[in-house]
Amino acid sequence: MGELLRANTLTHLTYFRRSRLLLAFGLVFLLLASLGLLPAIFANSRVASFDSLKEIFATFNQFLIFFAAGLGLLVMSSHLSNRSLKMVFTKPCRPPLWLASAFLASALVSLLLTGFVLFFAVALSFLWHVPVRAGLVFISLDTFLACMAMSAYFIFLATFLHPAIAVAFALIFNASLFYYLRILVHNALHAAGKGVVLKSLEHVFQVLYLMVPMSRAFESKTGSIYSSFRVPAHDWIYLLYSLGYTLAISGLFYLLALFFLQRKRFT
Amino acid sequence: MHFRRGWVGPKIRALDGMNLEVRDGDFFALVGQNGAGKSTAMYCLLGLLRPTSGKIEVMGRTPELGAPLYSSVAFLPEEPHYHLYLTVEEATRYYSSLYGERVPVKAVDDILERLGLGAFKKLPLAKCSKGMKQKVGIAQCLIRETRLLFLDEPTRGLDPIIVREFREILRELHKRGATIVMNSHVLSEIEMLANRVAILEKGKVIAQDDLHNLMTLDQDLYAVALESNGSVPDYLTVTERQGSTVRGRIPKAQLFEFMDYARQTGLRVLECSLQRASLEDSFVRILKGDAPDEKKDI
Numbered sequence: 001m002g003e004l005l006r007a008n009t010l011t012h013l014t015y016f017r018r019s020r021l022l023l024a025f026g027l028v029f030l031l032l033a034s035l036g037l038l039p040a041i042f043a044n045s046r047v048a049s050f051d052s053l054k055e056i057f058a059t060f061n062q063f064l065i066f067f068a069a070g071l072g073l074l075v076m077s078s079h080l081s082n083r084s085l086k087m088v089f090t091k092p093c094r095p096p097l098w099l100a101s102a103f104l105a106s107a108l109v110s111l112l113l114t115g116f117v118l119f120f121a122v123a124l125s126f127l128w129h130v131p132v133r134a135g136l137v138f139i140s141l142d143t144f145l146a147c148m149a150m151s152a153y154f155i156f157l158a159t160f161l162h163p164a165i166a167v168a169f170a171l172i173f174n175a176s177l178f179y180y181l182r183i184l185v186h187n188a189l190h191a192a193g194k195g196v197v198l199k200s201l202e203h204v205f206q207v208l209y210l211m212v213p214m215s216r217a218f219e220s221k222t223g224s225i226y227s228s229f230r231v232p233a234h235d236w237i238y239l240l241y242s243l244g245y246t247l248a249i250s251g252l253f254y255l256l257a258l259f260f261l262q263r264k265r266f267t
Numbered sequence: 268m269h270f271r272r273g274w275v276g277p278k279i280r281a282l283d284g285m286n287l288e289v290r291d292g293d294f295f296a297l298v299g300q301n302g303a304g305k306s307t308a309m310y311c312l313l314g315l316l317r318p319t320s321g322k323i324e325v326m327g328r329t330p331e332l333g334a335p336l337y338s339s340v341a342f343l344p345e346e347p348h349y350h351l352y353l354t355v356e357e358a359t360r361y362y363s364s365l366y367g368e369r370v371p372v373k374a375v376d377d378i379l380e381r382l383g384l385g386a387f388k389k390l391p392l393a394k395c396s397k398g399m400k401q402k403v404g405i406a407q408c409l410i411r412e413t414r415l416l417f418l419d420e421p422t423r424g425l426d427p428i429i430v431r432e433f434r435e436i437l438r439e440l441h442k443r444g445a446t447i448v449m450n451s452h453v454l455s456e457i458e459m460l461a462n463r464v465a466i467l468e469k470g471k472v473i474a475q476d477d478l479h480n481l482m483t484l485d486q487d488l489y490a491v492a493l494e495s496n497g498s499v500p501d502y503l504t505v506t507e508r509q510g511s512t513v514r515g516r517i518p519k520a521q522l523f524e525f526m527d528y529a530r531q532t533g534l535r536v537l538e539c540s541l542q543r544a545s546l547e548d549s550f551v552r553i554l555k556g557d558a559p560d561e562k563k564d565i
Contacts (some may be wrong), residue, residue, distance in 0.1 A: 001367070003367050003368060003369055004365060004367055007361055007364040007365060011350065011353065011357075011361050014352065014353060015350075015352050016358065018352045018419075019352070026339075042274050064310075069290050079350075082348060082350075082351060083346075083348040084349055084351075085314055085351045086313075086344060086348060087342075087344070087348065087349060087350070087362060087407075088316075088333070088365060089314075089315065089332040089333045090315065090337055090340065090342040090417075091333065091336065091337050091362070091365035091366055092335050092336075092337045092338045092365070092366060092367060093332060093333045093335035093365045094332065094334075097333070098333070105490060108528075128476075139331075177546060204325055215334050257469075262332065263313070266310075266315040266332070267306070267307075267310050267315060267316060
C-alpha cells in the first residue's frame, strides 16, 4: 500500500509539474502581482511598507487558495477526460487509494507554495525593516488549511461535472449565497410565525453554508490577526478549529468524490 | 451477462445474454464485427463496467475496480488511454509499480530495449506515435509474470517486426501457463495463436468452440487431388490443374460416389481430406447463419 501511495502521489506531482495550464495560471498571476508590487517599492515609511506587505501577503494567499482549487480540479478532470484511470484500476490499486494520493499530492503542492509565500513575506519584512510577526505563520497555516479544503471541494466537483461547469458552480453556489438564503428564509420564518417547509429550508441552507469551503472559516475571530500580524496566545486555538473544520470538510468531499468515482464507467 | 447503456432515448443492449467460459490455460479469442460487444465484454470481465444483470467471475472472484485479483492480471487497452504527461520510461515504471512493488530500473530498461523503445525512454507519451504508445502498453503487460492477460486489439498500429516478436512472446507466455483473452479483428493472427474462439454478434455469443473445430467441422467439402487424363466427375469443382494433377473440391455427400468412380476408372487419388476452412471462412459462414446448428457450441 505504501508503494502504491508513493507511486500515485509522485505521478500526480509530475502531472502538476508538467501541466501547462497550471503554469500559465501561476505566471499570469505573478505578472499581475508584480505590477501591484511596484508602488510598494516606492514606499518611504515603515507604516506604508507594513501596509504594502499586508496587501502583498493577502493577495498571494488568495492566489494560493485559487491555485489549490485549480490543482484539485485539474488532477481529477484530466485523468477522467483522458480515460487513463482504466490503467490504474485494472491493477491492484483501489479507487480510495488513488483518490487519497490525489488529495495528498494537492496538499503537498499547496504546502510547498505556502512555504514559498511565507518565505517571501519574511524576506520582504527584512528588506523593508518591518518586524517579523507570528501572524505571518498563523496566516500561512490558516491559508494552507483553506487550500486543502478548497482542493478537496474541487476534486469532488470534478468527479461529476465538466471543469468549466464546476468552476461556474463553485462561483455561483458559494458560502455567501447560502448564508444570504438562510437569512432570507429565517426572516420569512420570523414574519410567518411558523412553517415546516421554511424551517426545513433554513436547515438545508445552514448545512450547505457549512459544507461549502470558506477561505477563512473563523474570520470574525481572527480578523485582527490578519490586520496586525499579532497573535494573542489564546487565538492560536482558532488554528486548531480550522484544522478540525478542514479535516471534516476534506473527509466529507473525499467520501463524496469516492462515491461518484466508483460509479463511473471506465471505458 | 447483460449490459445496457443509455439513460435518455433508446437503450443499447451492448451485451445480451452473453455466456462465456474461459478455461485456465486457454488462449481465448473474441471475434466479431465492429460493435458486436467484444470490448464491452472485456471491460465487464475487467470490472471496468458492471453488467446490468448477470454474473462474472474471474479466477473465482467478482472483478471490481483495483481488486487484489489484479495482482496476477495484465490488461492492454485498445485505445492508448495512458498518462500522456509521463515519459515512456516513467509510464512503464508507474504502471508496473501499481502492482505494489518497486520495479528495478534494469527490468524497465530491458523490456523497453526488447520492444525497441530504448532510444525513446525520455519521450513524453503525448509525443509518441500510436504504435509507440501501444508498445508501452505491451511493456507494462510483459514486465512481470502474469497468470491472466486481457488484450484488446493488441497489434493495432504495430510494425510487422514487433507484431512478429509480440506473437512469439504471447506464445511463450501461453506455453508457460498464462491464460490469455484477446479481442482482435485480425483473424489470421487468431488462427496462429488462439486455441478457443468465441464469435460475437449484437452482444451475443453465436459460436464458441475450439479453434480446430471451428476451422474444420463447418465444412461440407472434401479437398481432393488426383491424376487424371482429362475427364473428371461433374461434381468435382476443379481449382487447380498442373500437368496431369488435378486439385479440386467435392461435396461431402458425393464422397462415396467419388470413391466408386475412382475404383472403376482406376484414377490415382493423391489426396482426399476434409477441407480445412480458414477462420475467416468460418466466421463469415457463422455470421451469415450458414453453419449447421450443431457447430454452434454456445
